[in-house]
Amino acid sequence: MDDLRAFFDAYQTTIGFIGINAILALSVWVTLYTGQLTLGNAAFMGIAAYTSALLTLKAQVPFPLALLCGSLLAGAISVPLGATVFRLRGVYLAIATLAFGEVVRVVILATPITGRGQGLVGIPPKTELWHIFASLLVIAYVCARLRISSVGRAWAAIREDEVAAASQGIPVHRYKLAAFVIGALIAGWAGGIAAHFNFAIQPDEYGFARAVQILVFAIVGGVPNVLGPILGAALLTALPAALQPLQEFRDILQGAILVLVIVYLPRGLSTVFDLRRSARLRRVGAQDVA
């Protein structure tokens, strides 16, 4: 028992980040499940991280309320953004959301109240591990329920064939926007939690690299189910910590895992016991990812 305790204490930060990254992976899962490639979640995370951190730091707002404000602001910004960018598809959509993310980063860099390049330090460390995992549990449950609801079926229909979905009377644009906003709310929640777990935040944490990382978590784990993104985030967060002695070769291994998973397990790690279904899906020509 003591050993377990010691292990827990030593890896507390890693364990916390596994949970946070899993929440982030779920935030991009919602849009991926709808077949839309968006890369704005790092920016939503950043918006909420700064909002909630400024609220607790400068205005002594209670922690839960600050989290909620951050998440809601990210959600509110995602509505007009989504309404604008969802006229685009595929790579164009990804680049547009990426551009939004860079604009957010530059604006944070240029605003005095955010501490610019130095970022914010001394954020009250209000996040406990159980906050992270309780949030993850609730969010994963909501996503899983959404997936099997009529909303989830509409999302899947849009992913498989947008025109066919529209002709079935599914309001495609509205469902895509809903997925985008839900993703932004989740990413915002994770951003607030992460800011109060880490004491300090910097604008560069929410740039292109983070956006890609979140996407990679979800894709490596697999988008067909809710467990995939959680698994992907857990594995890819724990791996660097476990490979501390091999630090120099860590990126090489991580890169190799990405390539191998995409080439040999196109529907993600979580489908490893489901290979026959994957093969069948391929035969009927279904989309690989998601």
Add this chain to the structure above:
Amino acid sequence: MDQIYNAIFIGSIYALFALGFTLVFSVLDILNLAHPALFTLGAFTALFAMQQGVPAGLAVLVAFVVCGVAGVILDRVAFAPLRRRNAPPLSAMISSIGVSLILIRLIQLKYGPDLQAYPAGSLPADVFTVAGLQLDTLRTVIIALAVGLMAALTFLVRRTRLGRELRALAENPRAARLLGIDVDRAIAATFFLSAGLGGVAGALYGFATNSPFSQMGLNFELKAFAVMVVGGMGSIPGAVLGAYLLSFGEVASLTFLPSELRDAFAFGLLFVVLVVRPSGILGQRAVDRV
């Protein structure tokens, strides 16, 4: 005047970088996110060659060939297996991220993460004056070389047999194969040219700053998105036009914006173009072709 010269210089590098990026996108419809890593590889290949005593001009050629070969290998490892399976473009993006991680780490294993410098005296350092303008030989030669390469690539794609094959492949791979085009060879040529140009761009930019470092490609990646979208995705003249538009816009924006907001210009422009005219200035293809 100095600023204009600077804008022409940086625009030429943007253009060389974006040309390779756009070539792969136009022929194969994939975003090769390992392109920045090849850019970095180019700068370091030149560094390695020059440390062995190879003159700068020849080192650029070495960078072209080495990066070109690396590009072909990249295709065999990360893209060819996905192509055989008809995987969606997203998969190719992810596997190229994997290769990029590996490549950057390999460079770091050899040279470390810090700024490097080319051997003293191996690059021309003299300055000359034309009509009252102070120009340095190095950057003038770089601009001339970059413009020459753009012209050569345009000629290759428009006027030669290989160019015709590439354009047929871009139009419809199946039909191209039926017409007797050696598709595998054409794809290998695409990757060789794209990666070679990326490598040359990296070597030239490395020369101009004389401080190559392992992450030097990152900023160019994001700018290249802006260049490609503004000019029209997959259009070669569009990429050149977009590159100079961006570099002049950035320089001009410095006169009325604080310098922290310089990057906001590129991404603001990118966002506006995507929303207003997603096909870009010279793009002809329908937007939802992904």
